Amino acid sequence: MATYAEEESGPDEIDNFKPIFKKYKRRDRPLDVSDVIDFDKGNNLDKVEKFKLEDTGQSLLTGLKPVCEWKAYCLKSNPGFLFIVNPFDNGYQRYWVSRCVKDYPCRPNVRNLDAYMDVGDVNIWDTAISTHKDDITDKESLMMKLRWVTMGYHYHWGTKKYYKDSKAPFQEDMSRLGRYVASAIGYPKFSPEAAVLNYYHLDSSLSGHTDHSEFDHSAPLISFSFGQDAIFLIGGETKETEPSAVFLRSGDICVMSASARLVYHAVPRIMETDPQRNHRCFDLSDIKLDSESCTSASCDSAAHRHVVERLHSNDWDLMSKYLSQTRINFNIRQVLVPDREFPAET
Numbered sequence: 001m002a003t004y005a006e007e008e009s010g011p012d013e014i015d016n017f018k019p020i021f022k023k024y025k026r027r028d029r030p031l032d033v034s035d036v037i038d039f040d041k042g043n044n045l046d047k048v049e050k051f052k053l054e055d056t057g058q059s060l061l062t063g064l065k066p067v068c069e070w071k072a073y074c075l076k077s078n079p080g081f082l083f084i085v086n087p088f089d090n091g092y093q094r095y096w097v098s099r100c101v102k103d104y105p106c107r108p109n110v111r112n113l114d115a116y117m118d119v120g121d122v123n124i125w126d127t128a129i130s131t132h133k134d135d136i137t138d139k140e141s142l143m144m145k146l147r148w149v150t151m152g153y154h155y156h157w158g159t160k161k162y163y164k165d166s167k168a169p170f171q172e173d174m175s176r177l178g179r180y181v182a183s184a185i186g187y188p189k190f191s192p193e194a195a196v197l198n199y200y201h202l203d204s205s206l207s208g209h210t211d212h213s214e215f216d217h218s219a220p221l222i223s224f225s226f227g228q229d230a231i232f233l234i235g236g237e238t239k240e241t242e243p244s245a246v247f248l249r250s251g252d253i254c255v256m257s258a259s260a261r262l263v264y265h266a267v268p269r270i271m272e273t274d275p276q277r278n279h280r281c282f283d284l285s286d287i288k289l290d291s292e293s294c295t296s297a298s299c300d301s302a303a304h305r306h307v308v309e310r311l312h313s314n315d316w317d318l319m320s321k322y323l324s325q326t327r328i329n330f331n332i333r334q335v336l337v338p339d340r341e342f343p344a345e346t
């Protein structure tokens with residue numbers, strides 16, 4: 001997966017990042033995950049400590065558990081790296097997966113496909129299912145060629161910059177989700193202005209890089225995972241720091257904030273998840289069909305109904321097939337310093 005070009009180390013810089021990246025990426029020997037922090041299995045939890053969330057008393061966002069039930073941790077070696085164990089109610093991740101496959105890849109958002117083929121205004125999901133209904137995971141299907149989408153201010157991979165006039169509207173639902181999580185971790189003024197969506201397959205990886213192109217580094221970068229598992233590496237501000245490895249599974253949220261905002265990170269490995277775990281994540285049996293039965297008094301019933309309707313969409317079988325070979329990540333960024341103009345090009 002070629003999104004970020006690997007950032008070269010300086011001539012004298014000791015690189016302790018790459019050997020660990022390679023250790024998890026290589027497929028010529030059995031994978032040793034004994035050092036990987038694993039919140040599901042309870043492995044290596046001595047490397048983390050509990051992180052205290054702010055229960056802001058905001059009305060519940062459809063499909064998320066109340067903040068008081070979330071389990072959040074930070075890395076002891078870098079307390080700015082936060083990890084929230086899947087806070088979604090069973091079934092509701094279908095909503096985000098469906099948005100990521102059916103809607104966010106539409107124009108005016110920018111897709112990797114735009115650079116090398118003219119896909120025009122067609123819906124990528126609809127085209128893929130019309131040409132590859134029997135095997136959406138065929139490597140020739142448009143969905144399997146989709147690798148990234150940018151929205152809000154578009155991140156330009158070549159120059160590693162954002163531009164004042166290069167932007168698409170930031171989708172309201174993702175903005176609400178980003179702001180909700182940001183408030184819970186102590187950033188109530190966070191303003192989602194750009195998102196990068198990554199679509200990985202089982203042989204994909206993302207090499208070590210930092211995300212420093214945003215103008216406000218005091219705002220966190222909030223990242224969501226859906227579908228197959230990933231091993232995520234989180235290092236330091238130079239490659240000299242040995243990275244820690246952590247499993248990211250469907251529904252998990254991680255955050256790079258404060259002392260971890262500008263650190264090197266990577267995804268050396270995508271792995272097939274335990275099918276039973278994801279079956280539970282995507283199971284609809286707990287979901288009340290009508291908004292009247294929503295238990296939260298403060299729940300916005302129109303928004304709730306809209307989400308629940310989507311959960312029952314009849315192409316979930318195809319989506320689930322696609323997701324069995326895919327990990328979807330979206331990460332939400334604030335680009336601008338509050339109350340300041342977009343800086344002039346230098």
Ligand SMILES: O=C(O)CCC(=O)C(=O)O
Nearest residue numbers: 196198211223267329331
């Ligand atoms: O897929 C991930 O978890 C990380 C993605 C990432 O680092 C990025 O898009 O900058």
Ligand SMILES: [Fe+2]
Nearest residue numbers: 209210211265
């Ligand atoms: Fe990144």
